[in-house]
Amino acid sequence: MASSSTPKHFIVPIFPGFQLLDLAGPLDILNLLSYSQPGLSFKFIAESLDPVPVKPIVPQSAQWTFDLQEAFPQLGDKVNTAFNQYLQPDTTYADYLEALNSPGADKPVLDVMLIPGGVGTRLTRLHPDGSKSSNIQALVDFIPKVIPHVSTAILTVCTGSYALAFTGLLDGRRATTNMSRFDDVAGRHPGVSWQHGARWVRSLPSEASGSTPIEIWTSAGISAGMDGTLAFIAQFYGGLDVARDLAKELEYDWREIAEGDKDPLYEKYYEV
Secondary structure (H helix, E strand, O other): OOOOOOOOEEEEEOOOOOOHHHHHHHHHHHHHHHOOOOOOEEEEEEOOOOOEEOOOOOOOOOOOEEOHHHHOOOOOOOOOOOOOOEEOOOEEHHHHHHHHOOOOOOOOOEEEEEEOOOHHHHOEEEOOOOOEEEOOHHHHHHHHHHHHHEEEEEEEEOOHHHHHHOOOOOOOOEEOOOHHHHHHHHHHOOOOEEOOOEOEEEEOHHHOOOOOOOEEEEEOOOOHHHHHHHHHHHHHOOOHHHHHHHHHHHOOOOOOOOOOOEOHHHHHHOOO
16 A cells, blocks of 8 residues: 555656657556555646657757758658657646645645757757757756756666756766667766666665755666666555566566666676
8 A cells, every 4th residue: 555655746848850669668557556546646747838759859949950961860850750649738848846845735746857869969969059958958947947856766768868867867876778878878977876777776865965855766668667666666656576476467577676787688688
């Protein structure tokens, strides 16, 4: 049985080029969990209310384009964005922050923020005046503003930890990320204690170098988000048996790799 401190309210920031399975895996696990956990809720949150594509497609209201040559140098001008799916945000970063900071009794409650990765974390936007900006700059700006309202944890999947690292919140803390991008991510954020080969990592508040006493759970590439989510559920929603039952219902081969341990899959394919 969940305690009164069981996390109930999730937000999931999305951006053009997010990795679909980074979200679909963890969210479907939480979908199943929610049947027996009254009060669980979540919102998709984004820079605007435009539908958010999984491919690097410019939102309808945007006044910029993507530098696809930089993101896909091996494809040149042959990047196929036609095979694509969209998610619809429930609210925007600005509106959500306004609601959080309102004096009324109806302000949202926030327990967990789940941050996906994907090619969108490394896309560059090209503006009409010739300037450039990061595709995830709005997310990076949003995170420090919302952190004081997060009661339980931040969860990241894949290069979601790369996005989080730009805020400085991972400095001095253990974390993992996508193994295919590991060297690039670790090289850009040397202040983080990157755990090469770890399937998932739980960084406790005691690891924080600043004044952010919050747990940060990071998982490696894409499908590893399911492992991190199941471990999170085991911790906060009733133990291993609850998580094992969910994995069984999903017919997911959960190998129960321990926190911070190297995944044999990565030893085989990435020589970690």
